[in-house]
Amino acid sequence: MKGIAKVFVVALGFALSFAAVAAEKLDPALQATTKEKFDDQAAAIRSQMKAGGRWEFVDAGERDTVEKRLDEITALMASSSEVGELPGGDKAKLLEAQEEVNAILTKKDGRRLICQNVAPTGSNRKQKTCTTFAERERERRESQNYLRNEVRQGGLRTN
Template identity: 40%
Template sequence: MKQSVCRFVLFVSLCASALGAIAADNKVIEKPVVADTAEKFDAQAAEIRKEMSSGGRYEYIRPDERAKAETDLNSMAAMLQKSGSVAAMSKDERVQLFNTQEHVNGILTHSDSYRLVCERVAPTGSSIPVTKCRTVADIERNRLDTKKAMQDAMTIGSKCAGSNCRGN
């Protein structure tokens, strides 16, 4: 009896740790960029640029936000290349680097596909609001699919075939 309870507890703890590892990949990264040295930052910047491409974590970033993030990443790289590391920077340079880092982190956190957006809406036929949560990726996919469906309906629906046309 004791052995079966121990096995059950072990099984549950292993399952929980496995689920925790899976769920960890889908969490919003609070600080995507942490600049320390030029080498570490270059690796981080390359990873972020990869994630901003199609299929990446930040694929739904707006073009103007992407340009701002690129500018910030390039600015941070230049500051770190000049000094070598944060420790070698003057106080003013560190403040400027930190502010730029916070700006790019804000942009990336806002554009993270796994960020959860919740809203309280009343479903059709009810006046009782319900909390509905979706990820940024789900919202953007839905928006793009709806836009494509509307464009397809306008294109296909506007074609006139045979005797079904008005005015014929």
């Protein structure tokens, strides 16, 4: 019984240390600390939301929200050069806007790795397959375009 408890404690320790390492690797897109740093980050975000960029798959509604929130942060940062100099209410508004932008960009990050355990056809043994969000989204769009074109040309029938 003591042996099982030791194994459990060691496994739990490894799991917690792995979670700590994974948490350190999170890279939020926006970390507004100074006006200059924010301006650089906002420009980079706007350019990366265009076709071929890291966040090219942000849809129109989300893009409007990101733009609105970036403009909101710009207005808040206009009166001071650092976040620490902002009054408490403005700092809270800035952090809220920053969190919303980061949530949208994290969800639509083309570099985000998505892994699945999938059993190949004819096998019960699952294999781990990983692809980026951008690869999955491109495949999905290509499949939709292919099906749409086949239906238009009469190659596929829909009932």
